[in-house]
Every structure is written in structure tokens, then in C-alpha cells.
Amino acid sequence: MFWSKKKGSDWISVGDLGTIGLTLALAIVIGFFAGRWIGGKLGNPTAGSIIGFLFGTAAGFIEMFRAVSRWNRRMDRGERSDTEDSEEGQ
Numbered sequence: 001m002f003w004s005k006k007k008g009s010d011w012i013s014v015g016d017l018g019t020i021g022l023t024l025a026l027a028i029v030i031g032f033f034a035g036r037w038i039g040g041k042l043g044n045p046t047a048g049s050i051i052g053f054l055f056g057t058a059a060g061f062i063e064m065f066r067a068v069s070r071w072n073r074r075m076d077r078g079e080r081s082d083t084e085d086s087e088e089g090q
Contacts, residue, residue: 020067024060031056 035052039045 020064023063023067027060027063028053028056031059 031052032049033052035048035050035055036045037048038052039048042048
């Protein structure tokens with residue numbers, strides 16, 4: 001069960017998933033402002049903002065995919081150990 005008291009790692013998994021939205025938003029904002037700064041240095045802050053936004057969005061989605069993959073691996077390992085525990089108890 002997901003809310004089982006015997007596992008402390010469940011709450012860590014929930015924390016990992018809770019950071020996905022924050023990570024995506026921060027990546028987009030950082031990419032936007034970094035692109036704007038670089039674009040300003042090169043003479044076109046608008047183009048830099050757009051390029052930075054696109055790079056930030058890509059980086060955010062890549063990190064989101066990695067976080068979800070980590071969470072899925074943890075859940076798979078937990079389900080396997082739960083299944084093994086219930087088989088041993090029978």
C-alpha cells in the first residue's frame with residue numbers, strides 16, 4: 001500500500017514527484033533570463049529570450065522525464081519486495 005507506515009521511502013518518493021513542477025518552472029525561468037542576458041550582450045535580447053525559453057523548456061522536460069523514471073524504478077522495486085514479502089508469509 002502506498003501510505004504504509006512501514007516504509008519511510010514512500011514519503012521520499014512523494015517529495016521527488018513534488019519537485020517536478022518546481023524544477024520545470026525554474027528551468028524555464030533560468031533559460032529565459034539567461035537567453036535574454038546573452039541576447040542583450042549580442043544585440044538582440046528578444047531572440048535570446050526565445051532561444052533561452054526553448055532551451056529551458058527542453059531542459060525542464062528532460063529533468064522531469066528523469067525524475068519520473070527514478071520514481072517508477074523505486075515503485076517497481078517496492079512492489080517486487082512487497083510481493084516477495086507476501087509470498088514468504090504464506
